[in-house]
Amino acid sequence: MPYSFIAPRPKTLLSSEVRLTLIFFSVIGMMLLLLYGFFLYQNSELQIEKETLQLQHEEMREQNEILQDDIDFIEDQASFTENIVTENIILKEQIKNFLDLVPDEIILSKVSLTSKDLLLNGVSIDQNSFQDKLEVPLSSMFHKTTVKYTQLLDERLEFISHSIIHKEIKP
Amino acid sequence: MQINRVLGYFYTKVFIAIIPGRTYSNIAVIHVKGSSILKHYTRKFEGIEFNTAMQLFVNEAAQFSPLAFTALLSDASDQGAIATCSKQQASQFMDVMLTESICLEERWMMYLSRDTLYQLQERYRTVGLDFVFSPFALIKQFYSKPIAEELALFILNEESSIALAVFDHNEFHFADYTLMDQRFSVSEKGVNVENDAPLRYESIEKMLDTYYNDVRIKSSFIEKIYLADAHLSSSSLASLLEEGLFTNLERNRVDVAFETARLAAREVGYAV
Numbered sequence: 364m365p366y367s368f369i370a371p372r373p374k375t376l377l378s379s380e381v382r383l384t385l386i387f388f389s390v391i392g393m394m395l396l397l398l399y400g401f402f403l404y405q406n407s408e409l410q411i412e413k414e415t416l417q418l419q420h421e422e423m424r425e426q427n428e429i430l431q432d433d434i435d436f437i438e439d440q441a442s443f444t445e446n447i448v449t450e451n452i453i454l455k456e457q458i459k460n461f462l463d464l465v466p467d468e469i470i471l472s473k474v475s476l477t478s479k480d481l482l483l484n485g486v487s488i489d490q491n492s493f494q495d496k497l498e499v500p501l502s503s504m505f506h507k508t509t510v511k512y513t514q515l516l517d518e519r520l521e522f523i524s525h526s527i528i529h530k531e532i533k534p
Numbered sequence: 535m536q537i538n539r540v541l542g543y544f545y546t547k548v549f550i551a552i553i554p555g556r557t558y559s560n561i562a563v564i565h566v567k568g569s570s571i572l573k574h575y576t577r578k579f580e581g582i583e584f585n586t587a588m589q590l591f592v593n594e595a596a597q598f599s600p601l602a603f604t605a606l607l608s609d610a611s612d613q614g615a616i617a618t619c620s621k622q623q624a625s626q627f628m629d630v631m632l633t634e635s636i637c638l639e640e641r642w643m644m645y646l647s648r649d650t651l652y653q654l655q656e657r658y659r660t661v662g663l664d665f666v667f668s669p670f671a672l673i674k675q676f677y678s679k680p681i682a683e684e685l686a687l688f689i690l691n692e693e694s695s696i697a698l699a700v701f702d703h704n705e706f707h708f709a710d711y712t713l714m715d716q717r718f719s720v721s722e723k724g725v726n727v728e729n730d731a732p733l734r735y736e737s738i739e740k741m742l743d744t745y746y747n748d749v750r751i752k753s754s755f756i757e758k759i760y761l762a763d764a765h766l767s768s769s770s771l772a773s774l775l776e777e778g779l780f781t782n783l784e785r786n787r788v789d790v791a792f793e794t795a796r797l798a799a800r801e802v803g804y805a806v
Contacts, residue, residue, distance in 0.1 A: 364638065364639075365636060365801065366636065366638075366644075366665075366667055366668070366671035366674070366675075366797060366801060367605070367636075367664075367665035367666055367667055367671075367798075367801055368608070368634050368636065368646050368651055368666040368667075368668070369651070369655070369663060369664070369665065369666050371603055371664035371665060371801075371802065372662060372664055374538070374542075374600055374601050374602075375538075375600065376538050376541045376542065376545065376600045376601070377538075377541070
């Protein structure tokens with residue numbers, strides 16, 4: 364409750380020099396704070412950018428792994444295909460070599476070759492020709508060869524030869 | 535100005551109270567921090583004018599803190615208090631145009647002549663005044679509890695003046711203020727100050743006559759007197775009042791300068 368007939372004079376706690384110094388340092392302080400705020404803002408922006416890039420990097424690494432897997436698969440496939448092609452070439456060469464062994468006296472009507480056996484159908488002028496010129500090399504290449512002959516009307520022999528390769532049991 | 539408020543918490547506040555008298559003046563200084571008084575001292579100065587010694591003392595005390603406040607207890611004859619806040623009703627007692635007033639509790643007002651207020655401010659221009667208090671404000675502060683609880687006459691008996699007020703359970707009835715003349719007796723031993731208790735008693739009696747007889751004033755019979763005594767030779771005044779007015783009297787010694795400084799501190803918001 365006011366009891367005084369006059370109001371107190373305003374009090375100055377700071378002299379004009381101190382006030383000026385305080386204002387100066389306040390302004391400097393404010394500027395430093397603003398600068399600090401700006402750096403904080405920039406830092407947060409860069410942090411967000413860094414996180415985005417890390418995410419992208421992670422995605423790319425995952426894609427890279429998938430691609431690497433694909434490349435490995437394709438390389439395996441290519442290697443497998445190359446093996447098959449090589450094996451086919453070898454097989455073709457072997458077949459060619461085998462067919463070269465077939466003498467003129469023997470006419471093959473059917474050749475069936477599998478990984479296990481060889482089935483030959485044909486006609487020979489006589490049994491000796493077959494035995495001497497074809498059965499001997501067949502015996503050298505296969506473990507077992509069985510031949511069945513059938514006499515034809517024109518005195519030639521029709522034969523069915525079945526040669527077997529035993530599977531090698533790997534240790 | 536917010537910075538001043540914040541900085542203000544760290545400063546000790548200094549409240550200086552000037553109590554002018556007839557032959558001497560008292561100046562009290564209190565140092566306040568928070569709600570406690572850290573230091574308190576009073577000095578008595580001879581002379582009635584505000585002289586260089588007083589000025590130096592006040593300035594020295596004020597230099598302790600930038601938050602130094604100087605208060606003056608008005609000793610003007612043209613001051614008083616009336617039981618209204620209405621300017622129209624107040625005009626029955628004074629010229630409201632020439633008076634500075636403070637309305638209290640929306641029921642009563644203290645007033646002081648505007649010219650006197652300017653003169654006081656001019657007289658203490660060299661130190662500057664922050665507060666000018668009426669003696670009735672001091673009575674209200676000093677006797678706040680009995681004022682709220684009783685019907686009684688409250689007297690502030692100072693060396694230069696007597697201020698009295700009647701309150702009935704916080705309701706203001708009447709107040710009056712009178713300046714006292716100093717009487718000296720000359721003897722072989724030198725000049726002595728006469729015991730002015732009978733004179734003071736007469737003055738109080740005269741003021742009470744006004745209270746009981748003025749038709750403009752609501753009055754009740756007073757059975758209790760509180761005497762705030764700041765005058766050395768007034769023990770006989772207490773006996774005179776008790777015997778003459780047939781009342782119960784409670785006498786309290788009061789350091790008017792210190793109480794005025796406390797009032798100034800409270801005015802700024804410190805509950806000291």
